[in-house]
Amino acid sequence: EQSLPGSFREMDPAPDHGEDSWVGAGRLEGKVALITGGDSGIGRAVAIAYAREGADVAISYLDETEDARSTAELIEAAGRTCLMLPGDISEPAHCRKMVDEVIGRFGKLDILVNNAAHQMLFDQIEEIPDEEWQKTFAINIHAMFYLSKAAMKHMEKGGSIINTASVNSDMPSPSLLAYAATKGAIQNFTAGLAQMVAERGIRVNCVAPGPVWTPLIPGSFAPEKVSEFGANYPMQRPAQPVELASSYVMLAEDMSSYVSGATIAVTGGKPII
Numbered sequence: 001e002q003s004l005p006g007s008f009r010e011m012d013p014a015p016d017h018g019e020d021s022w023v024g025a026g027r028l029e030g031k032v033a034l035i036t037g038g039d040s041g042i043g044r045a046v047a048i049a050y051a052r053e054g055a056d057v058a059i060s061y062l063d064e065t066e067d068a069r070s071t072a073e074l075i076e077a078a079g080r081t082c083l084m085l086p087g088d089i090s091e092p093a094h095c096r097k098m099v100d101e102v103i104g105r106f107g108k109l110d111i112l113v114n115n116a117a118h119q120m121l122f123d124q125i126e127e128i129p130d131e132e133w134q135k136t137f138a139i140n141i142h143a144m145f146y147l148s149k150a151a152m153k154h155m156e157k158g159g160s161i162i163n164t165a166s167v168n169s170d171m172p173s174p175s176l177l178a179y180a181a182t183k184g185a186i187q188n189f190t191a192g193l194a195q196m197v198a199e200r201g202i203r204v205n206c207v208a209p210g211p212v213w214t215p216l217i218p219g220s221f222a223p224e225k226v227s228e229f230g231a232n233y234p235m236q237r238p239a240q241p242v243e244l245a246s247s248y249v250m251l252a253e254d255m256s257s258y259v260s261g262a263t264i265a266v267t268g269g270k271p272i273i
């Protein structure tokens with residue numbers, strides 16, 4: 001049970017797209033995935049979808065929580081193996097160790113999803129502590145570099161790296177100055193690395209979500225504003241996490257072999273430029 005404020009939990013923006021609605025079709029049979037932030041929100045939905053599509057899944061997350069345990073249970077319930085990797089990805093050594101543990105457990109790594117992120121809202125640049133700026137870059141950007149570099153040593157033809165960008169990559173919100181700067185960099189890193197590793201048969205893409213109904217949200221909005229979350233998007237609601245999962249499955253599966261360097265916007269109809 002996620003600890004969300006009542007107003008957030010009681011509002012269900014898309015009841016037909018609940019967590020259990022993903023039906024697997026063997027698209028990722030035999031693959032191994034590592035997902036950061038795999039305990040919660042979008043990462044959890046992707047982890048469950050990947051397992052139901054036939055992949056073994058390693059989930060990286062900050063703290064041991066009920067969410068992490070229940071994500072692992074859902075992966076195991078799909079008949080796949082879950083490797084749980086708690087720890088702080090802002091530590092480069094932890095990033096490298098996670099890849100080593102995946103290789104030690106499964107012998108390979110096919111899919112890396114750089115999805116965990118940190119964000120805080122500030123009205124003015126002077127209010128942003130230096131440590132906060134550095135933490136945002138360490139989690140959102142540096143970890144993506146260390147993990148991608150370590151994963152690349154083991155990835156073979158058919159490998160796929162998927163990074164979670166944001167509408168803030170193209171349309172930075174001033175109150176999310178540091179976060180938006182990292183999200184722009186994620187898109188640029190994706191496009192650059194995609195070209196660098198294309199000859200090796202490895203693809204690199206990103207997904208840019210619009211508003212998504214996850215535990216990240218109550219911490220970022222005043223309680224009375226939560227009900228307005230997503231209201232100014234064409235579908236006038238936020239996405240459920242599972243509505244993001246299809247893009248991550250598509251980018252991971254072999255049938256998308258010519259898709260690389262792309263940003264898939266999942267924004268309920270809102271153009272991202």
Ligand code: NAD
Binds near residue numbers: 087165167209215217
């Ligand atoms: P979430 O808060 O539900 O999950 C994020 C998870 O990241 C946390 O549960 C935690 O386990 C992990 N994490 C955070 N800091 C970490 C650290 N230092 N070390 C290890 N793990 C850490 O978030 P979410 O809403 O599902 O967001 C997932 C991704 O989607 C993020 O990249 C976010 O920027 C992006 N995104 C979300 C939205 C949205 O509206 N929710 C919109 C656009 C983009």
